[in-house]
Amino acid sequence: MTAADLPIAGSNSDLAMLYRTMRRVRSFEERVGELFVRGQSAGSMLHLSIGEESAAVGVCAAMKPQDTFTTHHRGHGIFLARGADPKRMMAEIGGKEAGYCHGKGGSMHIADMGLGHLGANAIVGGGIPAVVGAGLSARHKGNGAVSVAFFGDGATGQGILYESMNMAALWKLPVLFCCINNQYGMGTRIDNATANTALHERARAFGLEGETVDGLDVEMVAEAARRLVDGARAGRPGFLAVECYRFFGHARKDKSPYRDQAEEELGRAKDPIAFARARMISGGLLAEAALDAIDTEIDAEMDATIDFAVAQTEPPLASMFRDVYALTEPEPEPVRTRIDRVLARN
Amino acid sequence: MTAADLPIAGSNSDLAMLYRTMRRVRSFEERVGELFVRGQSAGSMLHLSIGEESAAVGVCAAMKPQDTFTTHHRGHGIFLARGADPKRMMAEIGGKEAGYCHGKGGSMHIADMGLGHLGANAIVGGGIPAVVGAGLSARHKGNGAVSVAFFGDGATGQGILYESMNMAALWKLPVLFCCINNQYGMGTRIDNATANTALHERARAFGLEGETVDGLDVEMVAEAARRLVDGARAGRPGFLAVECYRFFGHARKDKSPYRDQAEEELGRAKDPIAFARARMISGGLLAEAALDAIDTEIDAEMDATIDFAVAQTEPPLASMFRDVYALTEPEPEPVRTRIDRVLARN
Amino acid sequence: MVEMTYREALRKALADAMTENPDIVLLGEEVGRYGGAYGVTRDLIKEFGEHRVIDTPISEAAIVGAAVGAAMTGLRPVAELMYVDFIGMTMDQLANQAAKIRYMFGGQIGVPMVLRTQGGTGRSAGAQHSQSLEAFVMHTPGLRLAMPATVADAYHLLRQALVRPDPVVFIEHKALYTMKEDVDLDAEPLPWGKAAVRRSGDDVVIVTYSRQVHHAMAAAATLAQQGVEATVIDLRTLNPLDFETVRGCVEKVGRAIVVSEGVMTAGVGAELSARISEECFDFLHDPVVRVAGEDIPISVSPALEAGSVPGPALIVETALRMLA
Amino acid sequence: MVEMTYREALRKALADAMTENPDIVLLGEEVGRYGGAYGVTRDLIKEFGEHRVIDTPISEAAIVGAAVGAAMTGLRPVAELMYVDFIGMTMDQLANQAAKIRYMFGGQIGVPMVLRTQGGTGRSAGAQHSQSLEAFVMHTPGLRLAMPATVADAYHLLRQALVRPDPVVFIEHKALYTMKEDVDLDAEPLPWGKAAVRRSGDDVVIVTYSRQVHHAMAAAATLAQQGVEATVIDLRTLNPLDFETVRGCVEKVGRAIVVSEGVMTAGVGAELSARISEECFDFLHDPVVRVAGEDIPISVSPALEAGSVPGPALIVETALRMLA
């Protein structure tokens, strides 16, 4: 399946479609949480993007089929917004053979070349410089592709972000740096990680177009993203910070003891899905009932992803040695084989 | 010899003293070149600071005895401005036992704890984060020490600079980041390394006080440095870019084929020493003859550093195993000893 | 004797050392308010304040670099690297700065810092959160390296690391944090740099460290049931390396298996196997066998993850075949 | 046959490959206008333009990271790391990204890039510009590693690296750039991954690579004058490692010396010594001996620098004593 022949979920930016996509993201993330509770996930390092759906959906809506992107560890929503198959995603999160990466990558290492997903990354900032390289490829091939690096506010602590922004600006590459600022890096609130939280100012100081947008309104996010993605395509690389709030703990086991109730309630009140829903109803775009119907349909689709993932098989043990190197190369020699040879003399 | 009992050369900032110190730096650097030509230097990786004396001298003039600093690979002038013994410096550059580091460090790794010199570094950007740690120490001990990181424009390509500036701003540490912008990193002119050459803007975006000053006028540099060093001491970390020009090649063997005559002449015309000299004469501060006398005296002193260095002995071979670990620890076992043990059976 | 977990012992070592030495400061990601990703520094910020337990931005390179500068100016920093997998971002500050400063500067100054981190498999954390990278450190002159396997060593090695004059990389194992042991912390500890013979037997010597010590002990117990007596050596520190203890046991027994969780090729097992083969040549009845991690990345799939590293079964099987 | 330097051969390999494959781009510090710190890329920017020979800011981590992204999107990047000593800043992008992407993503995509760099002593460049750090790479599954010793290999191994499907770290030796040899580049080269037996002798096998091959050959010549015949194996690539060739020679001769310039502990020599001892156990008359760099940093003092690494004399001395 390639980006070309697949309907990029976000690429239609009318509000109903944006709502639907955000709703699919949230419904999926809720099911990821359930997969964990049912002990069917591979590990507990599962980072839900609930509360920041507008960033994933709004920015993906501005991307074209030939565009590419990398994400951070909290990337489920971005990939779904790009048109991922939730079943294969859930299977990967369960560490199953049917997953996007055959159970080797898991939640933090999902990728799909068909959709231009150059990979999620478990290293904070680790996926950022790749878009500079993708930008060089686009320039070289003249294929008009933009490459977007999605990362969190915490990644602004990583020097490689600045090295990458400097290169993109210097070479005028078709690149967008998208910072999903959910206010927290694990237990550290952004103002405990930096003295100036107006992150776009740094990008401007390096010569990039830099903006910050409120993630509450997905239409505003989509609009800002379109401006910056189109600018990047025209050789004006950019930076977009989307302000939102991480509704739940950092990973499945974190109950956020480090922040208080009041702050959480305030943060969760900034719900882009509820906001879009209200606007559609008040604007007479869609009636409550119609929206409920959409939600029910989506929840049913997402319920199925759990059953699918649970039903899948673990990758075969021998697959462990596959894909360390290209298939045309010999696989690494198993330790057992080496021990056998050493002990063969006996 | 400690900073306290040593007259910090730069610490007197009247123009005559600033001139004298700049002149000593240049005279020393010229002798370093001569040491190389005479085949008496340890290697050819010798980076002369000719043309950028005002940065070293102006900033050191703003520092106090308890202050500390790190430098980049082009750090001779900074250390001299701080009050280094040119003989021991030259001996180190010659790789001799009498040098500051007993011939192990050389030109790119001179250090002296007595003068608060935490070390020159051969890794571009490598010495920058140390000042954040020195800042933490000063905060912890309440000794009012400021720590200054000296580095070149090329180091602005290194992410660790931004990680360090972010920490310093976040923690309000007594730290100054001093970028000696001589317009080049090896053969790369600054505008081929970044899209925005107004480097202080980056520092400001991280929440630091940021300024750029023209290195032609050492008094202006000293004034800006005092403002920022005092600010840092008061908990307002800063960044100072000193604009100058690298008069000669990157290292001893580089003839700068990558830049044209015209540009070089323009650059070399920005000579902080000639500028200070002219100002003192026109201002009637010192007469030409008096200045010539100073120059002659300094040149004689610096000539002696070559003779001194050449006369020194190489470090004893056995010293190779010393100082890998503390003297209280056993030295690493020589390869020969290990081979002996293995072959002892024969 | 009190019962305590590996995590609690580490925390107590930090608390006790910080109480004794006011110049010890902790810095790292989430070490303060969050209490450490694995809870080792829980509540230390309440006890010692945020100027001694410093939450940092996500800047591994600068964290280590700041620790270097702090150590050079009179503090005794303990930098925490949340996962040893992130050492790649710090290798310049660690290997080119911390490790070489004393030497390059001719012995003028040392860098008495501790870099605490943790590694290993066991949590389906995937290729970038499950590695065992101690070989990088062992291959870098100037860096000391401690890897505690027991609760008592978690405490004592950390206390000892905090009085060493040189930089110490201290690698914990994520699968051991909840391990409980009865310990008497007042009992005289083994000296720094000394290996521990955890069990003695005359048939085969198993040389290992960190979590694999427990796999080796489990294997030894199984082997005993089959009449095979194994000596198990816990190296405790890889630099300094107590090869004398290894030599003594191997020369007596004549057979050695070296076990490490890190990938086999050019790993710690290679150094141990090479030294034993070179220096105990005339005493070996059989070639040294390396039991180590496969030369592959770690998968999130629990099945593949478990299959990628040694366990008791492989050690038992290897010993039995060696003695067959 | 034409006479050519190691540097010229490398440059020709890049030029020829770039002419054949328009997707090859070079990026790194000073590779363009300056022509490379050691002149390997001199004038290539004039020939191929600044979009294929890209001067970068001083950002090692992002240079490697950009090469990874370029390789994943259809280019064949050759990133230059000016000194292997700077690998510390790139280890995350190299070991956690380039090396693991194919695996983590289940084989969807590879990272066909080459990281060209140079290492070793010989220029009084000091502790941060004289290291031999190939062991870090050899210990990282997913990375191939080539280290040419001859002018012909400088050309052929680089050409071969540029058609490999996986990331290749290509480490040149700074002391070899000016070395001249007569080469016939049209002659069929040895296949990728095959070691070269540079000289055959029945008394001792010397296994090495890169610059130490020349020290080993010089030692072998001296030894021959004293009636000792040495086999000298040039491994050429450390991953893949052609152990079959080593095994064949060692089983025939029964004595082996492994030589590397990098520090001894946990280095490449350890892996080679361990494998030979483990796999050729019954054929060894004597223990394998490692001749390697001292476990110390490199000094700028020419005397100390030279004393820190192996030279022909130590190899000769070791062989003679082994055969005594």
Ligand SMILES: Cc1ncc(C[n+]2csc(CCOP(=O)(O)OP(=O)(O)O)c2C)c(N)n1
């Ligand atoms: C290099 C690195 N350092 C630290 C971590 C541990 N870690 C994982 S996520 C995270 C917080 C990241 O915060 P942010 O970038 O804001 O992303 P978010 O989790 O908020 O989406 C940290 C510190 C890591 N995975 N990689």
Ligand SMILES: Cc1ncc(C[n+]2csc(CCOP(=O)(O)OP(=O)(O)O)c2C)c(N)n1
């Ligand atoms: C990490 C690192 N990358 C590259 C180099 C090679 N190098 C040495 S100096 C230099 C240029 C530095 O330029 P700048 O920072 O402006 O200092 P200047 O030489 O102009 O004083 C380079 C690229 C190095 N020593 N360290």
Ligand SMILES: [Mg+2]
């Ligand atoms: Mg965040």
Ligand SMILES: [Mg+2]
């Ligand atoms: Mg410069």
